[in-house]
Amino acid sequence: MCHEILDIAGISTAIVPFQPDQDCVPPEPLTDxxxxxxxxxxxxxxxxxxxxxxxxxxxxxxxxxxxxxxxxxxxxxxxxxxxxxxxxxxxxxxLSEGDSEDEVDDEVADFEELRRLGNFDNVTNAEKKFMHMWNSFIRKQRVRANGHVPWACEAFVKVHGYELLECSKLTWCWRLLSIKLWNHGLLHARTINSCSLILQQYEAEISANK
Structure with a gap:
């Protein structure tokens, strides 16, 4: 193998033989x-x-x-x-396809609550029924904040008003709950008055149908 060298002026050309080093290993040919x-x-x-x-x-x-x-x-x-x-x-x-833990089965929750209320000995049947009505309504309507309580009370009376008027004990339970919520600052007197007007309207409808 030779190496070609050009002079600076570019006039003459010299061919100098190239002597490879003994330690230099030539590249191997490309094989499969x-x-x-x-x-x-x-x-x-x-x-x-x-x-x-x-x-x-x-x-x-x-x-x-x-x-x-x-x-x-x-x-x-x-x-x-x-x-x-x-x-x-x-x-x-x-990664499983099971139901989320946040998805509450209302029927199962109602059954478990009735079972817990059944263990109370110092509570009347009317009080147990009212507590179940209120707790079930709050759970299904997803009432979470204090600001939801006034709306929840009016909606509860609209939904269960006729049932409350069927039993005077349930009516008293509702009044006691309203007073307790008012004492804790969760319910205004205006909301209590609105709920009372709704019950009076339902009571007038019941009397008219008789």
Whole structure:
């Protein structure tokens, strides 16, 4: 192998033989084995692309699978807890198709409440019935804040007004609840008056139908 050298003026040209160093190893010719090794070290993106083209995989399906794997890896890094018992959840529980713990079954909740009220010995049946009516209404209407109480009282009287008038004990239970809410500053006298007018209207309708 020779190396060609040009002089500065560009006039004469000298051919100087090149003597390779003894420690210099000449490059190996490209063989099938070397080609396979070079193919094995391709980047992941190129390898994935060649795999998709080789097996005729839809690129959209491949992207969905990759996104799913990424989301699963992200979920596995986070920690989830049960909303009621506040215990850590396993990844299988997070990915399961079970109902959410926040979804309350009203029928089951009413049954459990009636069972708890049945254990009270120092409470009359009318008081148990009124407590169940009020608690069930509050739970189904999702009354959470103090500002919801005035609306809840008027709505409760509109829904259960006829039932309250059927039993004088239930009426007294409602009045006691109104006074207690007023003492705690959750109910205004104006709202109590509005509820009383609704009950009077229902009572007049009952008397007229008789």
């Amino acid at each position: 084995e070397n080609a396979l090794l070079n193919h094995a070290v391709l980047p992941d993106a190129i390898t994935r692309k060649s795999t998709i083209q080789r097996y005729n995989i839809d690129p959209q399906i491949s992207d969905i699978v990759l996104r799913k794997r990424f989301s699963l890896s992200q979920l596995s890094k986070r920690k989830f807890y049960h909303s009621r018992i506040y215990q850590p959840m396993e990844l299988e529980e997070v």
